[in-house]
Amino acid sequence: MQAPRTRVQRRPVHGVLLLDKPLGLSSNDALQKAKWLLRAEKAGHTGTLDPLASGVLPLCFGAATKFSQLQLDADKTYEATLRLGQKTSTGDAEGQVIAERPVAVTPAQVAAVQHQFMGAIRQIPPMYSALKKDGKALYEYARAGQEVERLARDVQIKALNLALAPDTPAQQAIEMIVTCSKGTYIRTLGEDIGEALGCGGHLTRLRRVATGHFRVDGAIALDALEALDEPARLARLLPVESLLADHMPVTLAGEDAGRFLSGVRRRGAWADSGRVAVFGASPRALLGTARAKAGELIPGRLLSPIEIQQILENTHGAAAVPCTKEAL
Template identity: 55%
Template sequence: MTDSPRKSQGAKDAARPKVPRRLLDGVLLLDKPLGLSSNDALIRAKRLYRVKKAGHTGTLDPLATGLLPLCFGEATKFSQDLLEADKTYEATMRLGIRTTTGDAEGEAVETRAVACDEAAVREAMARFLGDIVQVPPMYSALKRDGKPLYEYARAGQTVEREGREVKILALDLLACALPDVTFRVTCSKGTYVRTLAEDIGETLGCGAHLVMLRRTGVGALTLEHAVTLDALTAVDEAARDVWLQPVDALLSTFPAVTLDAEAARRFTHGQRLPLNALTLDRTACEAAERVRVYDAAGRLLGVAKAGVGVLAPERLLVSGSE
């Protein structure tokens, strides 16, 4: 009697040696390629680095490329800080065509003549600077009654969505070769750039959809030090580790506080420390509210709140992880 295919495969899997996982703390600035989901990119990077724990700091659509910070080990404790950060993108929208998804992945649903010029494009874009209200697209991961909106959209259903306030901090025209318009935008969390493109198109009276999206910045992090999956695959493990940024790369906008040995010991045990008993710029710390905390050797201990007269531990690194 021969083994079933399932049993044979199980035997092969059991015989295959398991790849040991590493306890690795750091941040990888990945330049995500076109056509790959953020989760797939994370899985590939996690496999290359053999890390036990990893996470990303906000998704990029498969159509989008660019900066995707990945957190390994203890860095995952601070990924929320990048989720809250402003983002910068370079994008190209095509005027005159609306699609089901608001981007090039969808089917065209309306075509209109493009009768505007560059001056009209600049004027329309200027209207979207500052605080605006966006209606989230149906093809998004936002949930309604526990189900993502894209599931309703794929079933041909449209549900009511409340407008959400977002902020456009900068919006610059980079190129205008009508019907294509390329721009750079810096925006608050929760902003949909394809919705921004659609809304600009409606303001111009011709509609629009997004054909290119590249993220170039997340908070203080930029593409300058990012690496591609192809480049990581082409080198050995030691060379890959060179691309890892320290955990505090996620916290560079927070003021730094250094504690002496006794204060550091108390801090790592979760104790609140009076600010007036520490050598630091109390005014700057309270204005920032949150600070990154180091010991005298320069090791990151964690993040603390400093807005109520005390240094209150918020998130701590595991001792010895840095």
């Protein structure tokens, strides 16, 4: 007879965890594991990584989920290995080899292809992707053996470095470092580069090393997080405002802060900006985002007074000043 499972007592947790997602785990499975380890009530990730990809995956908890779209829109940087001469059904090592061609690639050809794929390019999304067509994910069609028409999408390759891997026989692989806009499929990029070289190819390794200003060297692995005690796990959380690093900071005091938190526009001598992070002065606390136009601060996504109070208590202890719109 199995012992009854212990029910996890959830609690409000607010902040951002930089997770180094391991190979073989879906982004959602990684999120659920981290959520369980932190006993968090609410959590979300900032864009999926394939199970066969590893690397930095910012996880948002509590109030941070209100700003997760910012990371979905951020540029990403990847390191990948492209195996030349073999095309697979999925564009990576998970699929079956469906075509093989000889490889005779020179460094000069690689340099020319690198230039060819810089800047604005068009991609046809892979069948093995989560994009929807008629309410159904493309990978569902692919698993059923169906191929459906997909529209090409415009993406930006901001930086691209390609080099023949020196430790592979007969120059069978290329090491890639790519910085790209949201919506870029690195598997598709690898396949297109292989076709441009005349031999085809598929990815055998994919690692995300940066998303926006977050880098993998600041991330923690799941097993390392699990090995920590609970206070140490919570200490790994970055503050909610770490998602707003590229926002212009504005601090409001007293009545202005309270009225802003109620969704009322404020007036002041602010430069026009589409991205503003608004803080209360006393106590110092993130209130939300806004845009500034013609001397007006126009509220965007706002934290609730309860969320602000919980963040203050976690930061300053239970004796933090009670947070209400009137108190701010």
